[in-house]
Structures are given as C-alpha cells and as structure tokens.
Amino acid sequence: MKAAVVAVTRQGAQLAEKAAEVLGAGGKEVTLYVPGKFTLLKVPERRIPYRKPLKELMGEIFPQYDAIICIMALGIVVRLIGPHLKDKRTDPAVLVLDEGGQHVISVLSGHWGGANTMTEELAAGLQAAPVITTATDVHHLPAIEMLAKERRWQVEPFAHVRRINAALVNGDRIYIFTDRPLNAGLPENVTEKKLADYNKYEFLDGEVVFVTNRLVDGAPEQALYLRPGSLVVGIGCRRGTPGEAIKGAMTRVLSEAGLKTDDVRLMASVDIKEDEPGLLEAATDWQLPVRFYTVDELAAAMEENNKMTTSEFVEQQIGVGGVCEPAAILGAGKKAKLIIPKQVMNGVTVAVAGDTSASSASAPETRTR
Structure with a gap:
C-alpha cells in the first residue's frame, strides 16, 4: 500500500516523521510531503518538499495513493478532498491527525479503503486516541462489505451495501443464502441459510444477501450478491x-x-x-x-x-x-x-x-x- 503523509507546519512535519515510521513498520510505502521551508533533508521517494498551494497538491496526490494522512485541521481536509471524491470503491483512505498527536480520525473510505484499520494501527503506534464514526464499527458489528473484502469476494451491486449495513445497525432481519459455509460471527438479526433452501415463493421479512457465483432464479430485485469467484x-x-x-x-x-x-x-x-x-x-x-x-x-x-x-x-x-x-x-x-x-x-x-x-x-x- 502506498501512503502519503502531508504536513503544513514545523510541528506537523515532526509528527509526520513519527507517523511514517509507524506505517512503514506495518509494511506500507510512505512518502512525506512537507513545506519546503521546514525541510533540510531531501531524500528521494521519501520526503518531498512542496511550495504549491495545498489545494493543488491534493489534486495531484489524491489519485496516486492508497491512503493519505493529513496533519492539519479536519475542516481543511474536508474542503481539500471534496472536489476529488468519486467512488468509495476507488477513493483512497483519508485520515487526519491533530498536530499534538492526540487523535487519529478516519475520514474517508473507512471500510473498503481501510481507513478504519489504519486509524487503529496509527493510533496505537503514536499512543493517540482513534476516532472512528462508521455506525457498524461503533456498534461492533461486521459491515457486509468487510465480510466480502476479507475473503477477496466481489460485491454486486455495490449500491445495495448501504441498505444492508443500515439493517445490520437497526437490528432488522437479514437472510444470507450461501452455497458455502461463512464461518463468520454473525449478529442475532442475521440468519445464514443454505442457498439450496432459497424459495422464491417464500415471503422473507427482511433484506436478502446471496453468496454465490451464480444467478438466483426469482431473487429479489434489491438483493445483494457476494461473489466468491475471482x-x-x-x-x-x-x-x-x-x-x-x-x-x-x-x-x-x-x-x-x-x-x-x-x-x-x-x-x-x-x-x-x-x-x-x-x-x-x-x-x-x-x-x-x-x-x-x-x-x-x-x-x-x-x-x-x-x-x-x-x-x-x-x-x-x-x-x-x-x-x-x-x-x-x-x-x-x-x-x-x-x-x-x-x-x-x-x-x-x-x-x-x-x-x-x-x-x-x-x-x-x-x-x-
């Protein structure tokens, strides 16, 4: 994973060095972006001094990295990344650190982009407090797209993920029909059944998820598919x-x-x-x-x-x-x-x-x- 750490002040540049050490120890390829006036050491592919406006810098690095860690005010970051947001499946993970190194905030692509996991990792390494606000994580529930991502499964159509996760958080009934054992700790409102038991004429009082590479005859229009095949x-x-x-x-x-x-x-x-x-x-x-x-x-x-x-x-x-x-x-x-x-x-x-x-x-x- 390629990660960029961006700082705007002298104190931020010092914290960026520590953040880079933590991320590097976790196997990430890290590049620091530090204001030119605050850097004396220039190491290619490791530290890049910048003198252009932050808005222009963010436009350049946003599509280049899997993760961007910004050491600055959260409001600044929201304004910087707004024009570049496209799709949660392709947008990079974005994290924010305050200059005091007290908090690490997951801002963008918490699940699919890995920002939540990286937030926990970075907070532990910096002895800071992780701030994660995605509802499933707050309630200690397994997000449906993470069930797929951890197994390298495809999600189709991705637009249905939000509704399934809302049902998870709200405690609504979810039925998962699968052609293979999930071996996952599912909450009480989620029922796992064999795909062969699916009956298109049976009324189901909840959301439906299919785990299979095949089409399902009579599947509800709003069903979500998790595709194990690669x-x-x-x-x-x-x-x-x-x-x-x-x-x-x-x-x-x-x-x-x-x-x-x-x-x-x-x-x-x-x-x-x-x-x-x-x-x-x-x-x-x-x-x-x-x-x-x-x-x-x-x-x-x-x-x-x-x-x-x-x-x-x-x-x-x-x-x-x-x-x-x-x-x-x-x-x-x-x-x-x-x-x-x-x-x-x-x-x-x-x-x-x-x-x-x-x-x-x-x-x-x-x-x-």
Whole structure:
C-alpha cells in the first residue's frame, strides 16, 4: 500500500516523521510531503518538499495513493478532498491527525479503503486516541462489505451495501443464502441459510444477501450478491455461434489452465452482442451474469494495455481491435490482470482475467444481463 503523509507546519512535519515510521513498520510505502521551508533533508521517494498551494497538491496526490494522512485541521481536509471524491470503491483512505498527536480520525473510505484499520494501527503506534464514526464499527458489528473484502469476494451491486449495513445497525432481519459455509460471527438479526433452501415463493421479512457465483432464479430485485469467484471470462464470437460451442471453448480454456468453472463469477463481451442467442444461452445454462461494454470502453482498455492482441479484421468489423481481452479486464476490475490471454477455438475467442490485489472492489457497473 502506498501512503502519503502531508504536513503544513514545523510541528506537523515532526509528527509526520513519527507517523511514517509507524506505517512503514506495518509494511506500507510512505512518502512525506512537507513545506519546503521546514525541510533540510531531501531524500528521494521519501520526503518531498512542496511550495504549491495545498489545494493543488491534493489534486495531484489524491489519485496516486492508497491512503493519505493529513496533519492539519479536519475542516481543511474536508474542503481539500471534496472536489476529488468519486467512488468509495476507488477513493483512497483519508485520515487526519491533530498536530499534538492526540487523535487519529478516519475520514474517508473507512471500510473498503481501510481507513478504519489504519486509524487503529496509527493510533496505537503514536499512543493517540482513534476516532472512528462508521455506525457498524461503533456498534461492533461486521459491515457486509468487510465480510466480502476479507475473503477477496466481489460485491454486486455495490449500491445495495448501504441498505444492508443500515439493517445490520437497526437490528432488522437479514437472510444470507450461501452455497458455502461463512464461518463468520454473525449478529442475532442475521440468519445464514443454505442457498439450496432459497424459495422464491417464500415471503422473507427482511433484506436478502446471496453468496454465490451464480444467478438466483426469482431473487429479489434489491438483493445483494457476494461473489466468491475471482475469474471473469471475456468472450468474442461470430454471429450465430451456438451456445454449446461457446461453453465448450470456455470449458476447454479453463481446464487446460487448471481452473474451474465454479470460480467464474462473470462473462463479458461487447455491447453489440447483447442479443447474441448463443452467448446468452451459455450464460443462462451456467447461471452466470454477462456484462457488456461499448466499443469506446474496450478501446480505452486496450490503449492502457498495449500487450493485448489486436486483430485488424475485428477492428474493421466493429471498430475496436479486440473484444475478449479488454472485456475480461474491464469486468474483473481496476487492478485485474490477464490470467489467460486470447485463445481461439472454433470461432470463439476466450480470455480470462482476475484481480491480483489484496482486495478487490466490484467493477464499475455497466449493462448486465
């Protein structure tokens, strides 16, 4: 994890050194940003003197780091980060320390970004008081997205997390239907059941969470899915390709790489295939969701990764030089890597991607069927 520590005064710069030691001992790669007039020692990649306005500095470092620790007033930090907030799945963790080193405050991305955990870590190292205000933590309850993050599971759709956590805090009933044991300490208002016991005709007086890589017939529209599988299969095919041919190609590619179809959580392709019968048939047979991306989205992914295979024929046909590889990467998320590059079998192209980070957020939501 890359962390930046930003100070604005001489006392803050001294505290920044101590904070960096604590974070560094925890395995984090730390860079200090200290006003130029307060630094005499210049160590590359460790201490960077700055003379630009804080507003400009924050704009530069916000997308570069996994965590930003600010030693200054909380109000200043709120104003600085406001214009840069985008998504809790991608925003960095932001913490605030007062210059006296008395309090460490978790400000942003407490759960998914790890700010709450880092707050506890830094407070212990500095002998300060941790300030954490997320409701689930205050009530010592397990946030639903942390259940997924600790296991490297995907969360879909992420927008439903807030409602599930609200139910946790309010003591409302939550049913978790799972195809594998959770082995988690769940509060009394959460009931764990086997996925096989789910009955779409049964009335459930509470929120519903499914732990499975498969689609669930008759699932409530507001249900939350936790996806244990880490693999996304990108598919390209000609018009009229049978579903059996697509399933056969996927099965063979995965099998030859020693991977299991049970670990696939998503199929992905280009949006002009949204009505492709064979592709939809394969997804339905395997109970997998399919996510479709536009030509522009695929092209942008290929531009970011120049090692992807390019086909002049495909580019002439649809306007982008590849489908399966960029679709797999987009479906797997920001930190994904290609596990299996493009394979061609009986007119079907297959690529497999997976998230290799320590934790993974769900991919940006696009059209899914």
